[in-house]
Amino acid sequence: MEKALVIQPDGTLEVRPFESGNLASLKALIDGGYLEYIPNGDDVAIVNEDGLRLRLPLNPKATAILDQLGYEWNGVLLGPVALASTQIQEITYPDGYKETDRVTISVADEVIDQFMPTNAM
Incomplete structure (x- = not known):
């Protein structure tokens, strides 16, 4: 299992x-809905x-x-x-076709420690 800071x-x-590559698992992180990714190098929000349409509350933090x-x-x-x-991963399909894609993985422990110094996972 991977981990995200929510x-x-x-x-x-x-x-x-969350489970990497599992859409339902990623949606559960944000309590459902369509996912939008905000990239920052290898990191992603x-x-x-x-x-906006659902009138979700502002998130100043x-x-x-x-x-x-x-x-x-x-x-x-x-x-x-x-x-x-995120990281680049090569995917090989049963017919032998290969492609690379970016998959979502755990947030860096340093980010968790920076914002949750008493993290007790």
Whole structure:
């Protein structure tokens, strides 16, 4: 299992497990909805793409953390925000076709320690 740092709109932080490559598992990190990825090098913030339409609450804590980590994006952060990392993975299909894709993996422990120094996972 991988892990993500989830920042709730009320400012609470939690480490949540997810299964890499499993869409339902990734959606559960942000309490459902369509996924939108905000990349920052190999790191990624995952948000609900329909946050504005669904009138999800503002997430000022996530905004501050993403600013501190050097993320760049347009708009506002609404609803839960999950921080994770990505890596390139080669996929081989049964017919022998190969391609590479970026898959979501655990957030760096340093990020968790930076924002949750008393992390008791």
